Amino acid sequence: xxWHQERTAREARLERARPHADGKIxxxxxxxxxxxxxxxxxxxxxxxxxxxxxADCLARGLSACDxxxxxxxxMVQSGIVLPEHLDIFEQGIARRLDYSYSGPQGGRxxxxxxxxxxxxxxxxxxxxxxxxxxxxxxxxxxLIAGVSADRDGNLYTGPNTEDTxxxxxxxxxxxxxxxxxxxxxxxxxxxxxIPGDRIDFVVEADRPFYVEPLFTRDPAAVxxxxxxxxxxxxxxxxxxxxxxxxxxxxxFGTAAIELLLPTYAERLGLKGRIAxxxxxxxxxxxxxxxxxxWVKQIHCFGSEVGMDRYIRARPDVFFTGSDGSLRSNRxxxxxxxxxxCDLFIGSTLQIDLQGHSSTVTTNRVxxxxxxxxxxxxxxxxxxxxxxxxxxxREAGGTGDPALRRGRKLVVQLVETFGDKLVPTFVERLDAxxxxxxxxxxLAPVMVYADDVTHIVTEEGIANLLLCRTLDEREQAIRxxxxxxxxxxxxxxxxxxxxRARGVIRRPEDLGIEPLDADRSLLAxxxxxxxxxxxxxxxxxxxxxxxx
Amino acid sequence: xxxxxxxxxxxxxxxxxYEASARARLAGLLDADTFEEFIGPAQRMMSPHLxxxxxxxxxxxxxxxxxGRLDGRDVLVAAQEGRFMGGAFGEIHGAKLVGLLRAxxxxxxxxxxxxxxxxxxRLQEANAGETAIAEIMRAIAVTRAAGIPVxxxxxxxxxxxxxxxxxxxxxxxxxxxxxxxxxxxxxxxIETNRGAEExxxxxxxxxxxxxxxxxxxxxxAADAFVDDTIGAFRAAALAAIPTAPTFDxxxxxxxxxxxxxxxxxxxxxxxxxxxxxRLGVNDPAAVPGLTTEAFDTLxxxxxxxxxxxx
Numbered sequence: 001x002x003w004h005q006e007r008t009a010r011e012a013r014l015e016r017a018r019p020h021a022d023g024k025i026x027x028x029x030x031x032x033x034x035x036x037x038x039x040x041x042x043x044x045x046x047x048x049x050x051x052x053x054x055a056d057c058l059a060r061g062l063s064a065c066d067x068x069x070x071x072x073x074x075m076v077q078s079g080i081v082l083p084e085h086l087d088i089f090e091q092g093i094a095r096r097l098d099y100s101y102s103g104p105q106g107g108r109x110x111x112x113x114x115x116x117x118x119x120x121x122x123x124x125x126x127x128x129x130x131x132x133x134x135x136x137x138x139x140x141x142x143l144i145a146g147v148s149a150d151r152d153g154n155l156y157t158g159p160n161t162e163d164t165x166x167x168x169x170x171x172x173x174x175x176x177x178x179x180x181x182x183x184x185x186x187x188x189x190x191x192x193x194i195p196g197d198r199i200d201f202v203v204e205a206d207r208p209f210y211v212e213p214l215f216t217r218d219p220a221a222v223x224x225x226x227x228x229x230x231x232x233x234x235x236x237x238x239x240x241x242x243x244x245x246x247x248x249x250x251x252f253g254t255a256a257i258e259l260l261l262p263t264y265a266e267r268l269g270l271k272g273r274i275a276x277x278x279x280x281x282x283x284x285x286x287x288x289x290x291x292x293x294w295v296k297q298i299h300c301f302g303s304e305v306g307m308d309r310y311i312r313a314r315p316d317v318f319f320t321g322s323d324g325s326l327r328s329n330r331x332x333x334x335x336x337x338x339x340x341c342d343l344f345i346g347s348t349l350q351i352d353l354q355g356h357s358s359t360v361t362t363n364r365v366x367x368x369x370x371x372x373x374x375x376x377x378x379x380x381x382x383x384x385x386x387x388x389x390x391x392x393r394e395a396g397g398t399g400d401p402a403l404r405r406g407r408k409l410v411v412q413l414v415e416t417f418g419d420k421l422v423p424t425f426v427e428r429l430d431a432x433x434x435x436x437x438x439x440x441x442l443a444p445v446m447v448y449a450d451d452v453t454h455i456v457t458e459e460g461i462a463n464l465l466l467c468r469t470l471d472e473r474e475q476a477i478r479x480x481x482x483x484x485x486x487x488x489x490x491x492x493x494x495x496x497x498x499r500a501r502g503v504i505r506r507p508e509d510l511g512i513e514p515l516d517a518d519r520s521l522l523a524x525x526x527x528x529x530x531x532x533x534x535x536x537x538x539x540x541x542x543x544x545x546x547x
Numbered sequence: 548x549x550x551x552x553x554x555x556x557x558x559x560x561x562x563x564x565y566e567a568s569a570r571a572r573l574a575g576l577l578d579a580d581t582f583e584e585f586i587g588p589a590q591r592m593m594s595p596h597l598x599x600x601x602x603x604x605x606x607x608x609x610x611x612x613x614x615g616r617l618d619g620r621d622v623l624v625a626a627q628e629g630r631f632m633g634g635a636f637g638e639i640h641g642a643k644l645v646g647l648l649r650a651x652x653x654x655x656x657x658x659x660x661x662x663x664x665x666x667x668x669r670l671q672e673a674n675a676g677e678t679a680i681a682e683i684m685r686a687i688a689v690t691r692a693a694g695i696p697v698x699x700x701x702x703x704x705x706x707x708x709x710x711x712x713x714x715x716x717x718x719x720x721x722x723x724x725x726x727x728x729x730x731x732x733x734x735x736x737i738e739t740n741r742g743a744e745e746x747x748x749x750x751x752x753x754x755x756x757x758x759x760x761x762x763x764x765x766x767x768a769a770d771a772f773v774d775d776t777i778g779a780f781r782a783a784a785l786a787a788i789p790t791a792p793t794f795d796x797x798x799x800x801x802x803x804x805x806x807x808x809x810x811x812x813x814x815x816x817x818x819x820x821x822x823x824x825r826l827g828v829n830d831p832a833a834v835p836g837l838t839t840e841a842f843d844t845l846x847x848x849x850x851x852x853x854x855x856x857x
Contacts, residue, residue: 519566520557528725536836546751547725547759547835
């Protein structure tokens with residue numbers, strides 16, 4: 001019995017590749033040769049692309065490979081972001097796909113799925129995909145990105161560490177081959193994020209890897225409706241449950257909350273009582289709250305373009321390495337968001353009558369990102385907190401109170417009508433139609449109804465924990481769905497009964513005057529204000545600069 | 548460097564000009580409770596053209612005119628509401644300003660202030676709008692010739708574009724903030740006509756570097772650069788009244804000569820930073836990041852002051 005077949009295969013791959021490398025170093029011009037030497041038809045490949053950092057030089061290389069030599073690959077990666085990530089399916093280089101997120105390529109991936117050009121495994125949550133790297137989706141080859149490497153392959157990932165440690169762990173320790181693209185080869189890396197013995201080849205990229213500023217929300221675009229919803233969330237949820245440990249989505253509604261902490265929330269006397277510990281990317285819109293002393297610490301999934309100098313200057317708040325720069329880690333931060341945060345609040349495109357939500361529409365399959373892991377109630381949690389226990393009590397139950405678990409707060413913060421006045425509330429999710437057309441066993445649902453605890457719209461807050469029947473739940477959702485068809489279909493008497501019980505709360509029930517929702521409440525009203533708040537340390541990317 | 552975080556103050560004069568509505572700007576700019584509106588919203592003087600296009604109208608047609616006091620002095624004021632149709636000039640909108648300018652001859656105010664916030668002429672009533680632009684420019688000439696300074700304040704979301712840019716060129720004095728933009732053709736118009744290689748309208752830094760307040764101040768198109776607060780605009784308007792230039796043949800000829808010289812000197816420049824370099828700015832790339840105070844210091848240190856004849 002040969003117990004070393006994988007290792008032998010790995011040695012053969014390395015042997016074929018060596019002529020194209022000088023030690024471990026491969027010039028950008030030889031990428032295609034290198035990849036054609038390493039890859040075999042049918043390989044499982046992780047082409048590192050997450051929602052920010054992209055191994056773009058290797059992606060271009062892969063898409064330039066000869067499909068007669070490299071074909072039928074099974075791509076297992078968290079993000080489908082670059083055009084090349086889909087080009088390789090059109091070219092026949094890749095055939096099967098397991099992934100998590102496809103924001104900017106959402107429209108094209110939908111067309112290709114319908115056209116049968118992609119054989120879809122599943123759309124995963126991040127932690128789920130990472131978990132499968134170690135069970136049944138272990139990559140044969142990982143193509144990753146870092147800032148710099150030395151000639152031994154010691155890798156500095158820079159602030160955007162993101163998925164890299166997880167991908168490398170699964171590949172390098174299971175007889176796979178790891179190729180890293182770096183912006184430069186140096187004598188000594190600033191810090192070792194990945195030890196060199198886990199890296200087989202280092203490609204000196206022709207240009208620095210691409211990073212998308214995905215988490216920058218321009219305060220100038222925050223609307224008064226979003227401010228009103230943020231005021232309701234702060235007063236009706238953050239204050240009532242005393243939420244200290246939390247994660248925010250990336251929408252403008254949550255950006256408004258961040259910008260109201262030093263102003264509106266400060267006036268409510270909430271400083272130190274809410275929003276102190278975060279699992280969050282370094283959102284520029286959180287700078288005023290950090291500078292005002294609201295935030296104790298933040299662990300990050302990745303970094304954000306322009307935030308590096310600021311983060312270096314605030315090591316008490318952020319996790320930083322011996323070199324001073326941010327150390328992020330998506331797997332750990334997702335775990336932190338899942339198990340150690342008491343609240344997730346985010347936005348979505350569609351919510352149905354039970355509270356299921358999805359960002360999938362019939363012509364866009366955007367995937368999930370971080371929301372489904374953090375927006376779920378972790379049954380593996382065993383430590384209490386006042387927030388968690390209070391939510392658990394509201395959810396009710398029978399038997400000995402000491403045997404009742406708490407509940408994580410999962411809040412959907414949505415305007416009743418989204419972009420182009422498309423209603424957010426629907427009778428039936430488009431995801432179901434997509435599942436039917438593509439013959440999927442499981443509809444791509446972002447947050448399941450039984451995980452959602454609150455829905456906040458400009459009309460009010462629906463507390464689903466307090467609903468005791470499916471009927472109450474439906475009326476609670478209709479009761480905050482505004483003038484959408486779902487909202488107009490409400491039973492007015494039942495909605496008023498729910499309001500009397502505090503299941504539905506309007507701004508006036510919370511002591512909030514909608515006319516007070518004014519942009520002057522924002523601690524920063526422009527990107528430039530954020531730069532000022534940061535003491536000039538935040539360096540916004542050009543597309544956000546209007547000076 | 549000592550940066551001051553944005554004011555968390557709720558005092559009216561500390562509020563952002565850029566963020567404020569036209570009415571809020573007027574309320575903060577003038578002495579408290581002195582604003583008296585002419586043809587206010589209650590009179591429902593609205594566009595006769597917009598219903599043809601099934602477009603919503605505004606009771607004031609996006610133009611607010613009236614009188615008030617500025618540090619005790621009587622002034623006439625006109626403010627455009629950039630949030631209604633981008634502050635664009637239509638028939639009523641323009642007529643209200645023409646009427647105000649003509650009234651100035653009888654009222655003889657210490658100054659007439661125009662709070663610009665406009666993308667130019669309203670396409671749905673373009674003929675009436677273009678006519679209004681011409682009438683306004685003529686009326687400004689007459690008003691200024693009568694010794695009444697017409698002062699423009701530019702710092703709104705819509706900037707000051709199209710016919711608004713032409714009108715601004717006839718004012719005695721222009722005050723601008725960093726967020727303010729002053730030009731005739733807007734970024735999208737240039738890109739549509741000449742291509743993204745000529746002007747990439749999505750490159751916001753390029754837009755502001757080319758049309759924004761600092762550049763306009765440096766080349767003498769604007770006479771004062773101020774912080775984005777209602778208080779700063781008020782102070783600059785007050786300071787402008789006694790110093791506004793006269794309006795006669797000599798001043799017009801001087802202005803013509805200045806513009807010809809400017810074109811000869813900078814006409815071949817490919818980017819605003821080149822112009823700033825030629826003006827003696829040592830580090831042009833740093834200009835956009837300067838605070839108002841540092842920018843004023845820079846202006847003082849230049850070999851030549853921005854010269855504006857008007």
